[in-house]
Amino acid sequence: MEYKYFSKLFILISIVYLLSCNKLQINNFHQNSDQTTSQLLTHNFNYQRNTVSEQELDPPLVLVFEDDYNGLATNGFSSVDSILFFGTGKGYLIAFDLNKNKVVGKKKFGLSTSAPPTIYKNILYQAYDSGDYGLIAYDVVEGEKLWEIENNLTSSSPIVVENKVFYQSNQGKVYCCNFLTGETIWTADLKCFGVNSIAFDNGIIISSNLDGSIFALEYTSGIVLWEKSLNDKIFANPVINENHVYISTYNGYLYEIDMEEGNIIQSKDFGIPIYYGVTVDIDYIYVPISSGELKVLDKGSFIEVWSNNGSGPAASSVVVSNNYVYFPTLGKHLYILDKTTGKKLQEIELEGRVRSIPLIINGRLVIASEDDNVNIFAISK
Amino acid sequence: MKMRFQIFITIVLLFSISSLFAQGFYFGRNKIQYNNFDWHILKTEHFDIYYYPEMEDVAEKGANFAEESYQILQTKFNHTINRRVPLIFYSSHMHFQQTNITPGFIPEGVGGFFEFLKGRVVIPSNGNLNQFKKVIRHELVHVFMHSKIDRVQKNKGKLDGAYPPLWFTEGLAEVWSSKWDSQAEMVVKDAVLHNYMVPLNQIYRINGTYMMYKVGQNILEYIIRKYGEDKLLLLMENLWKHSRFEESFKETLGLSYLEFDEEWIYYLKKKYYPKLQTNDFSDKVAHTVVRNGYNFKPAYYELDGNEHVVFLANRTGYSSIYSRRLKPLKIKEDDDSEILIKGEESSDFEAFHLFSSKIDVNNNGLLTFGSKSGEKDALYIYDIKERKTLNKYYFKNLTGVLSPSWSPDGKKVAFAGLDFSGYKDIYIFNTENEELLKLTNDFYDDNDPAWSPDGNYLIFSSDRTEYGIQWAYNLFMLNINTGDLSYITYGNHKDTAPVFSNDGKSILFTSDCDTSLNIYLAELDINKQTIEIEKISNFTGAAFDPEWTPDGGIIFAVFEKGVFQIRYVENLETLRQKKSSEFFTLPKIVKSKEPWKFKNFSHDKKSEKFKYSKDYDLDIAQTQVSQDPIFGTSGGAQLAFTDVLGNDQYHVLIYNNAQSSDEFLKSFNFALTKVNLAKRTNYAYGLFRYAGRFFNYQDGFFYEDRIGGFFALSYPLSQFMRLEYNTSISYSDKTWYGINNRLAYLASNYVSFVKDNSIWSSTGPIDGQRFKISVGNTFDLRYSNVNYFTLMLDFRNYMRLGLRSTYAFRVLSLLNEGKEARQYYLGSSWDMRGYPRWSIRGQRIFFTSQELRFPFIDLLGIRFPFGTIGFNSIRAALFLDAGNAWDDEFKNINEWSESLIGSFGLGFRMRLIGFLVLRLDFGKRTDFNSVSDGIFTQFFFGWDF
Structure with missing residues (x-):
């Protein structure tokens, strides 16, 4: 009798699980065919990988929602209207409605992902760093997978421009594929090893790699325009701003490089590893250092303007808005700083180490932390 | 079922009480709590530091080292530790050996450990602040690595991912806590030149050895040099993708172990083989005095007109003091080395500190040495001719007595003394009036004192040099009469083990100033500002701890072919193949000026201090379900809670073997036990109920319900012997199926004496002795249904x-006699x-x-x-x-x-x-x-x- 009871319960649970937890289809998805390469439309930070935000939230902020989602969320989110998209460390793709504070779609594909997804014309492109395929294209409205690319595992968040998908595999090959069919248009074998995302602006793709090499590729053909070796290791994404490329390195250097020619314009030695990309606005460069400091430099002279100490190493690139700097750390903290003075305006402590770039959207600040949590903050009323 | 149930319960209960009896319930050596430490806690930003007031100064320095290490390691690992880390400090290795955080014995070679169940780090200071700093960093690397890998796996949903092998975890801890030094060089160079270097794909063969630490460190230093330090981080960050570390290695470096071995071994050969052009194996230049085993700290003496050498050695598993004739010089085997004093068998000679404490013999044939004896070290005076200990001295505030050295008149002994606070200084002990004089008194680490032939000076090795903060040791001369101190050597390297020549005009000593350990000669003139230092030995292997013979010969220790040996040359010229000197300018010592110091912890930062009060945490939680074809299903759970220091333990066992729901209460078993290990006398007490169906050949099938309580005591007489007492009172209701029923109120009392000084090989004891004798009685207090006495004798001897x-x-021999005797x-x-x-x-x-x-x-x-x-x-x-x-x-x-x-x-x-x-x-x-x-x-x- 006990056995029959348990077996029925087991079957019921399995059915509920299968039905509820493996579907990703957003019927009323916003479609927008206008898109320029510098705009925020399909990816919440631009393809220059420069985490400057047009939106901001005035501190103090309060936690309005948190929940855990099958593995650590990717280190960035993509959103269209009120729908957030992100991947997880257990291979799930998740759609989350910010207005309703609930998951509206969820589907498991590969084994694990760490790069934020990209959305373009209702198609979600998600990279995988483990499993059988490196990139999938998924129609979010129809709820079906369009294509996948076997192998070519990648930690690079895809770029989609003019109906072409660009991404770099961990083995150092840059691919250009048709956005709808996945057919390869061109491949550039850079013969290196990368753990970060490529950047794009003005028709040039910038790739930076673990062995310290940087490549600039023409985006229609994949031809290498220039190549540079820094004799250092690069973990961080390259960042593009006003035709300059900013590279931060493992040995603690920041380089400013001319995007057209590949010449080093200037550099600065911080002496401590920098694992994440800088943020560049009109006047300043924000450098998140692994000692827990945020150093802010004058963009023209590279002279330090102010700095601030956080608890633990920087967890990602900082987000800079008109008035604030949002600075997350591995010490489980998110700091909101005054952009001009660096003064701490609010110090938020989370349950786990922060692991994503904060996203400010529709009056919400979204940030992922360890213990699989997605945390949402809003302005305190 | 009876057997299994009894075995299960017994194992679980014994696990509880086995903590009471050091290593194992039946035999085992004893971990004795000699000291009642008055524990305090210093809370810093990231650490809870446990210390006792006598070592507060060392603890504060340790707190600084820990926070400093945290800042450095968080950038190397790109990671933080999400919990507060308990650091438990001791001021000496002898105190450290008393810790209950690990139940096992802690050998002398263990410098600290990280216990990963509760994340505790336990470290002794032992007089050397640089060493203390290094060990703190080393153990924190383990803390960070463990946390990082655990997190990397969890973030990817992995429950049982790959974990790095021991060579990597220890190699990483060495690489990120210290530089490549002369000891590391000694081990690796010897292995390469004598063709026993272990490649990476076979490194399991040296698992757990010192060589593994150094080979691991060398491998990682090679990877840093050739591929970049970032690869060490990537090796950990890629681990989640693989089921074996070797696969992560291949992904990160692009090489399999075999491919890596090819290039790494080739690199080592290119580095070390050219040494054979200019250096010699020491056995080609010098006579071998002692070859096999681990032999250290030779000292010369004469007896009945014959020349001898006495030395410390471990050749059988026991560390002992040996002696052999110095001449004739030809040896076939070491069968003419005799044991003077056997160590590690009795409480008199528990440890001779082979690596760090010299010995000395005076002109009267009296040997002096330091040895752990009970709670701390004692200074011994031993008559070699009579083969007996003449005197044994303890010093009230001293825990360690190291490297004693006779004065020329044979009446005083100078030694390095480690005090309770954790600092080491130079002392002189007068054997005639038994007065102790402290010559230095500071936080600098002073070692290896040696007398000048006229008895007016002491020379010793110390880190009070200006380079001391970088872990350098130079030689200093102290005028005993005036207290004036001057440099004898100077530079950023380690100079140790000095010894005067017979005419007092020069000094032999050990130095690593050319990255390898070699023997050097300094011409002595304390009036000179510039000193000439000449490198005397030029071996491929390390040479150290030189001693003069009266006729100008030199006895010294070497590390060659993986063992520590002792060599002899008749004169300096035999060693000195090519004169190679350097001149050093010696700085003056300004008495009021400290050459360097480590900062104490700044209480401006977040911190607080208070007395320790017990805080319990879950240690173990486990469950078991078993299915038996005759007795059905049974299941149970066990929980154990201990305080941070491991001194107080609570064990909870719940078990049920009911076969139907109406039997549930009848078959509900439990045991609650409290164990206290804080003091010398350990005790345990508890309550239990054991009920269920059983079987044995004597009773057949029966049901018994027994409920009661027990109390157990263990008093260690020494590390090797203890007395035990157990008592229990229980109510027993026993029913033999279909036959009869018996009630009893049982009282049991047992007394045991245990001795164990055995040492083990890979499968069991190989030397020493173990025995246990127990006497006891079990009787029925109320109904007289049970009354038997028990005698047990178990004697085991191992003749090597x-x-x-x-x-x-x-x-x-076992005996149960009486009513219902089992x-x-x-x-x-x-x-x-x-x-x-x-x-x-x-x-x-x-x-x-x-x-x-x-x-x-x-x-x-x-x-x-x-x-x-x-x-x-x-x-x-x-x-x-x-x-x-x-x-x-x-x-x-x-x-x-x-x-x-x-x-x-x-x-x-x-x-x-x-x-x-x-x-x-x-x-x-x-x-x-x-x-x-x-x-x-x-x-x-x-x-x-």
């Missing part, structure tokens, strides 16, 4: 025949071999076993197309077992001997995975009148007796 062979002998059992691989398990039963047992144990196969490797498997240290034993069990009264000799049974044969033993020993025995049974036909085969697991 060779380095790896022994003759082992055991006598076991039976004992013999039969199985663990006692009477060749007989079925528990087939020999009786209230009395007499049993003997003899074994001749010897090595059989050292290494057996089988190479498959997909890989190789290897088996190390397969041992064998010829055995003879004899005995019997009976219930009747004692018979006369003739009748008893007629019923004597036994077996004899050959057995094989092999240890797997560090703790599981497989046993396979072949033999024949006998009643000592005839021998059985056929050969029995018995396969099981378990250590040799």
Whole structure:
């Protein structure tokens, strides 16, 4: 009798699980065919990988929602209207409605992902760093997978421009594929090893790699325009701003490089590893250092303007808005700083180490932390 | 079910009480709490630091080291530790050995440990602040690595991902806590030049050894140099993708282990082989005095007109003091080295500190040395000729007594003394009036004092040099009469073990100023500002701890071919093949100025201090469900809670073997135990209920419900001997099915004496002795239904025949006499071999076993197309077992001997995975009148007796 009871319960649970937890289809998805390469439309930070935000939230902020989602969320989110998209460390793709504070779609594909997804014309492109395929294209409205690319595992968040998908595999090959069919248009074998995302602006793709090499590729053909070796290791994404490329390195250097020619314009030695990309606005460069400091430099002279100490190493690139700097750390903290003075305006402590770039959207600040949590903050009323 | 249930309960309960008795319930050495530490806590930003007030200064420096290390490691790992880390500090290794955080013994070579269940880090200071700083950093690397990998796996949803092997975890801890030094160079260079370097794909062969630490460090330093330090981080960050570390290695570096070995071994050969052009093996230049084993700290003396050398050594597993004739110089084997004083067998000579404490003999043939004896070190004066200890001195505030040195007149002894606060200074002890004089008094680490021939000066090694903050040691001369101190050597390297020449004009010492350990000569003139230092030895291996002989010869220790040996040359010229000198300008010492100091912890930062109060945490939580075809399903759970220091333990056991719901309460079992290990006398007490169906050969099937309480005491007399007392009171309701029922209020009292000074090989004891004698009584307080007394004697002796062979002998005598006396059992691989398990039963047992144990196969490797498997240290034993069990009264000799049974044969033993020993025995049974036909085969697991 006990056995029959348990077996029925087991079957019921399995059915509920299968039905509820493996579907990703957003019927009323916003479609927008206008898109320029510098705009925020399909990816919440631009393809220059420069985490400057047009939106901001005035501190103090309060936690309005948190929940855990099958593995650590990717280190960035993509959103269209009120729908957030992100991947997880257990291979799930998740759609989350910010207005309703609930998951509206969820589907498991590969084994694990760490790069934020990209959305373009209702198609979600998600990279995988483990499993059988490196990139999938998924129609979010129809709820079906369009294509996948076997192998070519990648930690690079895809770029989609003019109906072409660009991404770099961990083995150092840059691919250009048709956005709808996945057919390869061109491949550039850079013969290196990368753990970060490529950047794009003005028709040039910038790739930076673990062995310290940087490549600039023409985006229609994949031809290498220039190549540079820094004799250092690069973990961080390259960042593009006003035709300059900013590279931060493992040995603690920041380089400013001319995007057209590949010449080093200037550099600065911080002496401590920098694992994440800088943020560049009109006047300043924000450098998140692994000692827990945020150093802010004058963009023209590279002279330090102010700095601030956080608890633990920087967890990602900082987000800079008109008035604030949002600075997350591995010490489980998110700091909101005054952009001009660096003064701490609010110090938020989370349950786990922060692991994503904060996203400010529709009056919400979204940030992922360890213990699989997605945390949402809003302005305190 | 009875057997399994009893075994399960016994194991679990014994696990609780086994903490009471150091290493194992039955035998085992004792971990003695000599000191009642008044624990305090210093809370810093990231750490809870446990210390006692006497060492507060060292603890504050340690707090600074810890926070500094945290800042550095968080950038290297790109990670933070999400919890507060408990750091438990001790001011000396002797105090450290008393910790209850780990139940096992802590050998002298262990500098600290990280216990990953509760994340505690335990570290002794031992007088050397640089060493303390390094060990703190080393252990924190383990903390960070463990946390990082755990997190990397969890973020990707991995529950059982790959974990780095030991060579990587220790290699990483070494690389990120210290520089490549002369000791590391010594080990690796010797292995390369003598062709025993272990490649990475076979590094499991040296698992856990010092060599593994240094090879691991070398591998990672090579990776940093060639591929970049970021690769170390990536090796950990890629681990989640793979089921084995080797796969992550291949992904990160692009090389398999075999491919890596090719280039790394080639690099080592290119680096070290050219040394053979300019350097020699020491045995080609000098005479070998002692070759086998680990031999250290030679000292010269004369006895009856013959020249001798006395030295510390570990050649059999016990560290001892040996002596042998210096001449004649030809040796075939070391069979003419005799043991003067055997160590590690009695409480007098528990440890001689082989690596760090010299010994000395005066002109009267009196040997002086320091040895751990009980709570702390004592200074010994030993008459070599008479072979007896003349005097033994303890010093009130001193924990350690190291490197004693006789004054020229043979009346005073200078030594390095480690005090309770954790600092080491130079002392002079006058053996005539027993006065102790402290010569230095600061936080600098002072070692190896040596007298000038005129008795007016002491020279010693110290980190009070200006380079001391970088862990350098230079030599200093102290005028005993005026207290003036001056440099004798100077530079950013380690100069140690100085000794005056007979005419007092020069000094021999050990230095690593050219990255390897060699012997140097300094011409002494304290009026000069510039000193000439000449490198004397020029070996491929390390040479150190030189001693003069009266005729100008030199005795010294070397590390060569993986062992520490002792060499001798008749004169300096034999060593000095090419004169190579350097000149150093010596700075003046300004008395009021400290050359350097480490900062104490700044209380401006977040911190607080308070007295320790116990805070308990879960240690173990486990469950078991078992299914038996006769007795059905049963299940249970065990929880254990301890305080941070491991001194107080609570164990909870819940178990049920009900077969239907209405039996649930009837079959509900529990045991609640409290164990206290904080003081010298350990105790435990608790409550229990054991109820259920049982079976044994004496009673058949029965049901028993027993509920009661117990109390146990253990008092260690020394590290090797202890007294135990156990008492219990219980209510017992026993029903033999369909026959009768018995109630009793049982009281048991037992007293035992245990001795154990054995040492072990890979499968069991190989030297020493173990015995246990227990006497007790169990009786029914109310109904007189039970009343029996028990006597148990278990004696085991191991007579060493060779380095790896022994003759082992055991006598076991068991007696239960009285009403409802229980039976004992013999039969199985663990006692009477060749007989079925528990087939020999009786209230009395007499049993003997003899074994001749010897090595059989050292290494057996089988190479498959997909890989190789290897088996190390397969041992064998010829055995003879004899005995019997009976219930009747004692018979006369003739009748008893007629019923004597036994077996004899050959057995094989092999240890797997560090703790599981497989046993396979072949033999024949006998009643000592005839021998059985056929050969029995018995396969099981378990250590040799």
